[in-house]
């Protein structure tokens with residue numbers, strides 16, 4: 001029963017998702033519990049070093065959470081063989097160059113999504129990591145959410161029968177910064193910084209679709225920019241040069257149709273900010289981030305269509321909640337634990353850079369479909 005230290009270079013964790021989810025809720029939470037218990041009884045104890053550009057922010061973050069090590073010198077951090085894993089959650093466009101430097105320095109890599117702006121860059125990172133025998137992973141946190149876990153359990157139990165269709169509804173209203181400050185950073189709305197709703201969100205949809213419903217084979221997509229002018233963090237106006245709405249239709253290998261409605265200009269009236277509606281011959285379900293409701297064939301009511309009177313049935317009341325039957329931790333932490341097990345015990349890697357490249361294949365197919373106004377096929381993507 002030994003404790004094995006794992007030095008982790010954490011880059012970009014002064015950002016929103018890096019601080020809250022990766023540093024505090026994942027790496028430090030695991031460390032506070034004495035490390036991740038491994039199959040042989042050992043514990044893997046994460047020891048982070050925070051890396052970024054702003055010394056004041058880094059020092060304050062380290063102090064606030066009792067982290068002993070921080071630096072603005074990424075080269076020095078990468079040169080230290082005692083830190084084996086590189087993690088990045090900074091802005092998207094900078095990630096491929098950083099990841100390549102880390103691989104060159106002999107580090108394993110675990111990266112926020114999207115791992116790169118293009119599929120070709122992701123494939124190049126995959127090849128580089130494989131060539132050096134380094135382990136690689138991309139954050140796939142959404143698969144570990146309670147709502148999606150319930151969907152996965154229903155699917156594995158055969159609840160849906162033959163899968164007919166899936167609908168992903170995602171989004172909320174993002175203020176433009178005129179009177180109310182925007183609740184997303186301005187880089188999200190600039191192409192040069194890796195912005196755009198498709199690049200941001202469709203990598204999630206791809207691993208969710210692959211993981212829960214099977215491979216998508218083709219896509220057609222329409223993009224829109226609902227709010228073309230915004231004000232940034234300093235109140236300066238800027239032009240948005242990316243889409244903030246995307247509507248896509250995918251063919252799945254299993255024969256089902258999958259629809260995605262994603263928008264940052266959406267005043268929400270549904271169960272959650274993300275809902276996934278699954279229709280099958282034997283049953284249907286609607287999952288949000290946490291909750292999930294289901295309706296089986298045997299309890300499916302028989303609605304009648306009568307435009308002369310308001311609908312008589314309470315349509316929401318006809319769905320039964322799917323109970324919480326498994327204990328889950330924070331979804332980012334569960335994703336970290338899965339990757340750390342892959343790193344330390346050679347457990348399976350379901351979150352490889354190849355999976356990340358598949359996400360970017362969908363991103364590029366959506367852009368091509370919109371530009372060329374046609375369906376785009378997505379061939380099977382392999383490492384070779």
Ligand SMILES: NC(=O)c1ccc[n+]([C@@H]2O[C@H](COP(=O)([O-])OP(=O)(O)OC[C@H]3O[C@@H](n4cnc5c(N)ncnc54)[C@H](O)[C@@H]3O)[C@@H](O)[C@H]2O)c1
Pocket residue numbers: 012013014015016017018052053089090091092094112113114139141185200
């Ligand atoms: N897994 C998820 O669901 C999820 C959710 C949100 C964000 N993300 C991803 O995480 C990343 C960060 O998103 P966020 O919402 O935390 O953004 P953020 O704007 O809050 O943070 C971005 C971080 O990058 C740093 N940064 C910005 N420009 C930089 C530059 N030129 N050089 C070096 N560092 C720079 C910032 O200082 C900050 O630390 C993005 O790639 C995003 O796609 C993933």
